[in-house]
Amino acid sequence: MVKEKTHVLSDDGYETSGHFGPYGGAYVPETLVPALRELEAAYMESCQDESFQQEFKELLQRYVGRPSLFYEAKRLAEQLGGGRIYLKREDLNHTGAHKINNTLGQVLLAKRMGKKRVIAETGAGQHGVATATACALFALPCVVYMGEEDVRRQNLNVLRMRLLGAEVRTVTHGSCTLKDAINEALRDWVTNVEETFYCFGTAAGPHPYPTIVRDFQTVIGQETREQALKELGKLPDAIIACIGGGSNAIGIFHPFIDDKEVRLIGVEAGGTGNKTGENAATLCLGEPGVLHGAYSYLLQDDDGQIVVTTSVSAGLDYPGVGPEHSNLKETGRADYVSISDQEALDACTLLCQTEGILPALESAHAVAYAAKLAPGLSKDQVIVVNLSGRGDKDVETLAQYLEGGANHE
Amino acid sequence: MSERLKAVFKSEPTGVTRLVSYIMAGDPSVEASLRRLKGLADHGVDVLELGVPFSDPMADGVVIQAAAERALNAQMTVKKTLELVREFRRTHDTPLLLMSYLNPLLRYGWDQLAEDAADAGVDGFILPDLPWREGQGLRMRTKKRVGNKLDFIPMIAQTSREQDVQAVSQVTEGFAYVISRNGITGGEVELPASVNKFIESLGNSLQIPRCVGFGIQKPEQVRALAKVCDGVVVGSALVKAFAKLDQKGLEEQDLIEQEKEVFSWLASLKN
Numbered sequence: 001m002v003k004e005k006t007h008v009l010s011d012d013g014y015e016t017s018g019h020f021g022p023y024g025g026a027y028v029p030e031t032l033v034p035a036l037r038e039l040e041a042a043y044m045e046s047c048q049d050e051s052f053q054q055e056f057k058e059l060l061q062r063y064v065g066r067p068s069l070f071y072e073a074k075r076l077a078e079q080l081g082g083g084r085i086y087l088k089r090e091d092l093n094h095t096g097a098h099k100i101n102n103t104l105g106q107v108l109l110a111k112r113m114g115k116k117r118v119i120a121e122t123g124a125g126q127h128g129v130a131t132a133t134a135c136a137l138f139a140l141p142c143v144v145y146m147g148e149e150d151v152r153r154q155n156l157n158v159l160r161m162r163l164l165g166a167e168v169r170t171v172t173h174g175s176c177t178l179k180d181a182i183n184e185a186l187r188d189w190v191t192n193v194e195e196t197f198y199c200f201g202t203a204a205g206p207h208p209y210p211t212i213v214r215d216f217q218t219v220i221g222q223e224t225r226e227q228a229l230k231e232l233g234k235l236p237d238a239i240i241a242c243i244g245g246g247s248n249a250i251g252i253f254h255p256f257i258d259d260k261e262v263r264l265i266g267v268e269a270g271g272t273g274n275k276t277g278e279n280a281a282t283l284c285l286g287e288p289g290v291l292h293g294a295y296s297y298l299l300q301d302d303d304g305q306i307v308v309t310t311s312v313s314a315g316l317d318y319p320g321v322g323p324e325h326s327n328l329k330e331t332g333r334a335d336y337v338s339i340s341d342q343e344a345l346d347a348c349t350l351l352c353q354t355e356g357i358l359p360a361l362e363s364a365h366a367v368a369y370a371a372k373l374a375p376g377l378s379k380d381q382v383i384v385v386n387l388s389g390r391g392d393k394d395v396e397t398l399a400q401y402l403e404g405g406a407n408h409e
Numbered sequence: 410m411s412e413r414l415k416a417v418f419k420s421e422p423t424g425v426t427r428l429v430s431y432i433m434a435g436d437p438s439v440e441a442s443l444r445r446l447k448g449l450a451d452h453g454v455d456v457l458e459l460g461v462p463f464s465d466p467m468a469d470g471v472v473i474q475a476a477a478e479r480a481l482n483a484q485m486t487v488k489k490t491l492e493l494v495r496e497f498r499r500t501h502d503t504p505l506l507l508m509s510y511l512n513p514l515l516r517y518g519w520d521q522l523a524e525d526a527a528d529a530g531v532d533g534f535i536l537p538d539l540p541w542r543e544g545q546g547l548r549m550r551t552k553k554r555v556g557n558k559l560d561f562i563p564m565i566a567q568t569s570r571e572q573d574v575q576a577v578s579q580v581t582e583g584f585a586y587v588i589s590r591n592g593i594t595g596g597e598v599e600l601p602a603s604v605n606k607f608i609e610s611l612g613n614s615l616q617i618p619r620c621v622g623f624g625i626q627k628p629e630q631v632r633a634l635a636k637v638c639d640g641v642v643v644g645s646a647l648v649k650a651f652a653k654l655d656q657k658g659l660e661e662q663d664l665i666e667q668e669k670e671v672f673s674w675l676a677s678l679k680n
Contacts, residue, residue, distance in 0.1 A: 006519075008515065008520075008546070008547060008550060009511075009546060009547060010546065011544070011546040011549075011580065016543050016546070017543065021420070025543060026540065026543060027511060027538045027539055027540070028467075028538060028540065029467070029468040029537050029538065029540075029542060029564075029566070030537075030540050030541070030564040030566040030568075030569060030573070030588065030589060031566035031567075031591050031592075032564065032568075033540045033542075033566075033568075033573060034566075034568045034569065034570050034573070036669045037570075052544040056433050078524045139423075173474060174464065180465075183466075183467050185467055186467045187467060187592075187593045188468075190467075190591060190592055191591055191592060191593060192469065192591070193568060193591050194568070194591070229589065248547065249516075271598035287516075289511075289515055290510070290511040290512045290515060290538065291465060291512060292465075292467070293538070297511070300516065300517070302511065303486045303487065303513060304487070304512045304514070304515065304516025304517065305462075305464040305512075305513065306465050306512075307461065307588065328527045336582075339585060372672060381641070
């Protein structure tokens with residue numbers, strides 16, 4: 001049965017917080033309401049404060065290594081035929097992914113607000129590592145919640161977080177992945193709200209996080225825009241990014257939203273199939289609902305229970321998605337597609353062998369869709385792939401896949 | 410306002426204060442939930458809260474999380490929860506509130522839910538992930554649909570700011586659910602010394618009775634709170650007590666006997 005899509009929570013005429021069209025809001029326990037308003041106020045102030053903006057900018061240049069490279073993957077494009085392909089090299093950032101852009105911004109905010117302690121959730125461990133890094137730099141104690149399943153498959157990142165001085169708390173409830181880590185971090189926050197800053201990792205969750213995280217990640221899109229204009233003399237024809245919660249995607253999409261000629265394509269985790277539980281393709285296969293404080297698309301069953309997701313990549317293995325993406329889907333401004341585990345793994349080896357670049361399995365989803373799209377384009381058309389992270393953390397998973405492949409032969 | 414709920418706060422409490430109890434629908438079965446709702450009502454509970462299980466209960470501690478998991482494993486749904494209420498209403502008048510996270514209710518279809526809930530004999534909702542000010546649209550929508558049959562219970566936290574309390578001060582129906590301390594449901598943490606002062610301070614602003622919940626499990630806590638509020642909520646401690654019985658694997662007759670001890674313990678809290 002197809003249910004009518006009425007957005008009963010955001011009906012016109014009533015004050016609600018931070019929406020993108022009908023999506024977003026702040027649906028959290030009452031205890032957290034003041035903390036979110038405090039965060040919103042501090043963030044608004046920091047936007048107006050030139051010294052804050054300057055400090056953030058300098059950190060991005062001198063610590064993260066920005067601007068990140070805008071690299072033409074000529075051998076990859078040659079092999080595929082069709083359009084040109086550029087990679088936005090977020091994998092070259094300090095700590096190996098785009099996540100550091102956001103955590104430096106948020107930890108600077110935490111300092112500014114006088115918070116004594118930082119907590120975070122992590123899926124693949126990239127956000128956890130990036131938060132632990134920022135906390136080490138600013139001498140703040142850091143606790144990272146991580147699902148047991150992710151601790152197992154991303155053990156390298158667990159070790160990195162511990163080396164950086166963070167405490168990693170393993171979450172053994174529910175599906176033991178990112179969504180459960182977020183639940184546990186929210187429970188910590190509601191208990192220790194006054195002294196604690198929750199450094200949220202993706203452009204989802206309650207208002208104001210979707211806006212804050214997007215703004216800190218928008219540097220990706222701004223640079224891409226400048227680099228494309230300088231190098232190509234025009235804007236790209238398509239921008240492709242992978243989507244779990246959607247922070248790297250919204251970061252690169254956002255400065256192009258008004259450029260209607262640029263196609264924006266978000267790539268979700270197709271996992272092992274389209275049936276419930278086999279994937280994490282929230283926008284492709286989900287329905288709107290409320291999880292982790294926001295009204296947005298969700299993978300849920302007929303009774304409104306959140307379903308277990310499957311993806312070879314821990315960072316995309318999430319049943320929700322940021323509310324701004326839900327709205328971009330609703331308005332038709334962005335397209336959302338999915339790529340299977342197998343296609344992502346194949347794209348990973350393809351990029352390794354044509355360009356000598358090992359992408360994170362998350363980013364490999366975007367590469368895989370570029371490989372589908374490129375052959376249909378003409379020689380003067382340009383695709384930009386947001387290469388959101390590097391794949392060192394995934395070598396064990398890749399090794400299993402390669403060994404498995406060898407067994408088949 | 411729900412007439413059943415109104416009646417409870419109009420009359421004098423039996424014992425030192427009024428008792429609000431919480432159990433999870435379908436934990437561990439519909440039959441057990443129905444029997445326990447009736448037992449609680451028969452043993453002096455003034456208001457019943459019935460939890461609707463959700464897979465991701467972010468405001469709940471481990472006890473209620475586990476209860477939700479057991480209920481979901483037993484295939485509990487919103488629809489079956491409403492049938493359970495309907496069955497309970499055949500014999501009992503004790504006011505009953507559904508406590509649930511938004512998503513299962515939205516999925517059911519809000520308008521349909523409001524009609525079905527009112528029809529089944531539900532008196533209102535406690536929604537821990539819907540802050541009062543975010544919920545205005547939903548409340549107006551409900552009123553249009555079923556009039557004043559369903560109350561929404563506002564929650565107030567110690568962190569609540571003046572303007573949040575101000576918004577609740579307009580409310581004239583139901584009661585205010587005052588959260589005893591920052592945190593999630595349950596746990597062994599002592600209530601903060603500031604709680605009595607906080608509840609007293611609310612007295613001047615609110616037009617509705619105040620019931621205090623989160624972490625309440627001892628008679629001395631109840632006696633201390635009774636001086637400043639109109640009722641106390643016992644949730645996790647009760648869920649835990651029933652869960653302990655369920656784990657024993659008793660014959661039904663023995664289980665029913667031992668449940669009576671839990672009812673008596675609960676009733677003793679307000680002596």
